[in-house]
Amino acid sequence: MGRHSFCGVLPFLFCRMWHERSQDVTGDGLKRNSRNLVFILLLLFSLIIRLILAASVHGYDGDLDYYRGWAEAAAEDFLLVYGSGNVDYPPLYLYILRYIGKVLLRLNWAPDSIFGIILIKMPAILADILSGILVYMVTARKMSKKTALILSGLYLFNPAILVNSAMWGQTDGIMTLLVVVGLLGLYHDRIMVSAFFFACACLMKPQGFIFLPVLFLELIRRKSLKKFLLCMATGLFTGFLIILPFSLWRDVWWIVRLFAGDYSKYSYASLHAHNLFSLVGGDMVRDNTMFLFMPYRTWSYLLTLVVLGFFLYLYIKSNTENRIFTAALVLQAGVFMFTGRMHERYLYPAVMLLIMVFIYCRDRRIFGFFALLSLTVFINQFAVLFYVSYKDTMPFVTPAFNITTRVFSLINLVAVVWLFMVSRDILLKDRVMLWTADDWQ
Secondary structure, three states, rough: OOOHHHOOOOOOHHHHHHHHHOOOOOOHHHHHHHHHHHHHHHHHHHHHHHHHHHHHHHOOOHHHHHHHHHHHHHHHHHHHHHOOOOOOOHHHHHHHHHHHHHHHHHHOOOOOOOHHHHHHHHHHHHHHHHHHHHHHHHHHOOOOOOHHHHHHHHHOOOOHHHHHHHOOOOOOOHHHHHHHHHHHHHOOHHHHHHHHHHHHHHOOOOHHHHHHHHHHHHHHHHOOOOHHHHHHHHHHHHHHHHHHHHOOOOOOOOOOOHEEEEEEOOOOOOEEEEOHHHOOOOOOOEEEEEEOOHHHOOOOOHHHHHHHHHHHHHHHHHHOOOOHHHHEEEEHHHHHHHOOOOOOOOEEEOHHHHHHHHHHHHHHHHHHHHHHHHHHHHHHHHHHHHHHHHOOOOHHHHHHHHHHHHHHHHHHHHHHHHHHHHHHHHHHOOOOOEEEHHHHH
16 A cells, blocks of 8 residues: 555545445455444444443543533634633644533533533543544554554553543643644655644643654655645644634733743643653652752753654654654653653653554564553543542552552553664564564464
8 A cells, every 4th residue: 555545534434344345245245344333333442431421420520611611712703712710731632622511501501510521521531432443544554453453442441541631631632632643644645634634633632742853854855845844734734723712801921921921830840641750759849849959841952852852863864754743642642751840641652653653663672662651541531630639538548559650650641762772673674573464363
């Protein structure tokens, strides 16, 4: 399958499945149709599980309270929603919250009722389902449909994914989906598609900016001024259209102040993230605090430069097309591990990125990282959710949380450093421990 043949339109998957089911009546066709049916049932079951969890687990009050307030404000006066004083998210999610607020008002559902909570969690839940479909589609093009079923199932029922959307009520899955589609567009030379989705990711969550170096380096590597300008124009125009409705009564720099204010708001070495700074005692410690002979903030800047240097080294030296996904994974995991002001959820995109790297390079070590980091990402999110909910009522929660933070920070540190070494093997030395079809038996 050629690089230019990729079609990223997810809703057409079910149409294609139905067409295959109705047209192909051979033995192979029946087998293929049965796997398509299994996949559809897998999607439905994963949706049911998410709805049950969404109704059963109240979620993270701090985030859900903000979403409720923003949804109501956006539904009442969308253009002035940033005037409410507490909206610190980029604009894209406000478009979604506007319609959630309108549904809540029309159906007269209380935002903190079971139905209201499910509705607020629904965009992230649907992003999970779309991500599962995307994994299935990409895997089916590169590997077997059996493998596609397995990998999509491992993503759809992954505890790290379930806890983020259905239990917590967060939206990292939406941003991750946008980033991965952007990377796929870049891989298949769909520059305008890539620029559009990268712009959407950045205006969904600030963490989307972490992946922009991949886009810019790949464009520079292709040495096409036309593609570079087309990409810039598409991204800027997309951002302009998203931001425009909120900019009619504001100066042109309001969006810059929004991002800068969001970054400065969380000036801690670590915000419960299982990373290097939590390991050395920086969890919820102001990043102007001295550690050894420098403030945590300075250590963060220096270590971030090291991560960027390693990322650049891999990207510039690599001649394999897999560099797009692998380098993005290295950059994202490295920033989480060695940069300050990281939250507990910021390693979340690595779970899907690991699947994408595995699909395109088939290295069994990458599958091992997928299993390990799925566990640590789940533990990090679940520990914080449990800690916030029960720290005032159960005295053993705080010491257990502190021990968990140190232990899994160390595990993550070892895993990320090991991931750097494996990525270097794959991209620079062409050393791949190939996963074969027999490994699924």
